[in-house]
Amino acid sequence: MPASDPAIHLDHTSRHYSMGLTTVRAVDDLSLFVNQNEFLALLGSSGSGKSTLLNLIGGLDRPTSGSIVVDGQNLAALSSLDLARYRRNTIGMIFQSFNLLPRMTLEENIELPLRLAEIDRGERPARVRKALERVRLTHRVGHRPTELSGGEQQRVAIARALVNRPKILLADEPTGNLDSVTGEAILALLREQSQLGMTIVMVTHERSIAEEFADRIAVMGDGKLLSISSAQGLAQ
């Protein structure tokens, strides 16, 4: 347990699904903490439960049992509305498939969280511009996602995730659809955000990437936490 309060603390958290007569234990009695400003990589094979864990931390799903405390809030106890507020104000999420809205321009895509957070219209352009500056895409502001490369789309997704100034960034296989060079550029960008003081939890199945960019690596298998160690330690 760290000296300061952890950014994320999971305590005997489980997420079970019923599929007919079978119970799928996607996350099974898992305990974990993530420190403030830490870059944690969740490593594991397909079906190990890492994306489910990320969804639980992101407030998109609720645990079957146990607790998840993020930024002092127990997500298991929050109402649906409070959970939406939490996603809006505390969390930023990026996905493997970017999940940009194709009919909107970059500017409009990035503005979407600001609309949901009811940020004043006058304040929004500056916030969007700043987010685009952070991902170095100000020159493509009027373009639509389909006019961008995969790497650029993921940078836009990062800008959208950052625009509401969240404390925690959750990334689900952010380089899964990118070539290795572009993927590394994206991870460098995430690392940069971590160094600026953001807590990051990233799901990946590429050990080398995790070792290069994360502070710690948690390995999952069958919904359980198999191991957790510092990335440098693993690299050695």
Place this chain on the structure above:
Amino acid sequence: MKARDLTDLALRNLREAVFRNALTTLGVAVGVASLVAMLSLGVGLQQLASKRLSQSGLFDTIFVTPKNSFRGMGRPQREVQPDKPPRALDADARKEIEKLPNVIEVYPQVRFFTEVRFNNKPYATVVAGMPDSSKNSGSFDGMQGRFFSSPTANEAILQIEFAKDLSEKPDSLLGQDLILRYAERQALAASATDPPGSPGEPSGGFSVVPKELRLKIVGVVETEPAAGYGGYGNARLLMPLETAATLRAAQVNDLRDIVRDASANKTTYPSLSVRAKSPSQVDALESSIKALGFNTFSLLDASKSLRTFFSVFDLLLGIFGSLALAVATLGIVNTLVMAILERRREIGVLKALGAADSDVQQLFFVEAGVMGFLGGILGVLFGWLLGRALTYGTNVYLHRQNLNSIELSSVPWWLVLSALAFAVLVSLAAGFYPASRAAKLNPVDALRYE
């Protein structure tokens, strides 16, 4: 989410599937058009009937008579004190009633049975004086010839049946003269034994003197004109009221006047017709006239029944008109359910970015509401055009039948606003199920959807 952002997003979503949404909106428009066309017909017919009735004076006219001082068989004397005679309905009373608020005109009923000579042949008929205002009553629309040239003209309008008695070709009578023979009432000097200034006591009388007046036939009216209480249905020769009044022709009520009022020389009326500005003011006006000491009667109750009839009529038309709108709501449900399937992933993204269930629900509601509003505007326009087309078609038919044109449909402002509000409300109701379904989507499942 703020209302403006919500509307922006909804409009953007609607533009994305513009063809499908336009078809759905068109469905709503057809539904609203059917509703508006039906109701505009109902309103138009009601206005037509009300206008005719209002012009006829049946519902905005109060019939005023003096209070009966005679005790009826077995009936107690009403509102009349034994030592106080009933107030005479004379020129003073007429002026007093004329000064009451919301009174358009006050005129006496002049009607007498007499003989008319035409081509040296006698014809017995009832003659009635027509107030100048009856010109606009609608009763003289489509008449042969014209209305009286002035309120004091020595002119006559004949009822068609009477005109046929005079000539086989009624239109040939126009411009010809006839002789009206009547009994003029001339006052006798009061008896010296009568105490002066004691109205109500039998102290005088009048003699009747045969007189003649030449009248020019200016018109022949097809339908029986009905103006004022009791109408003129029985009168077959109509002449200007003022002309008729100056004749001082002996009327049926004159004998009663002798009993009631000695001063036969003084103008008293058996009854007065008082026209109010509108039927809604008849009640209050009746009370004011009663307070002056007269009996009143109006056909307002009949007017209320008419309004009830048209309310039920409008309701039935509205129900039939709404059927198409009910079908259109199914179109909205279908469109929005399709939109949920297509935008499942987008809903997931919105939720991942922090949209509450209520934000998603409102987004779909606004989309349904916008389709309803646009459909409502188009529908009102289509409904109005349909009404105009029906009016045009009806008038073409009426012209072929040599009848006057009518305004068959009417789209008043309240109908426009109600139709718009109804279209939006029905659309919101139709959007309820899809909106709730979208709001309840699990974000994890929605994000996985391809």
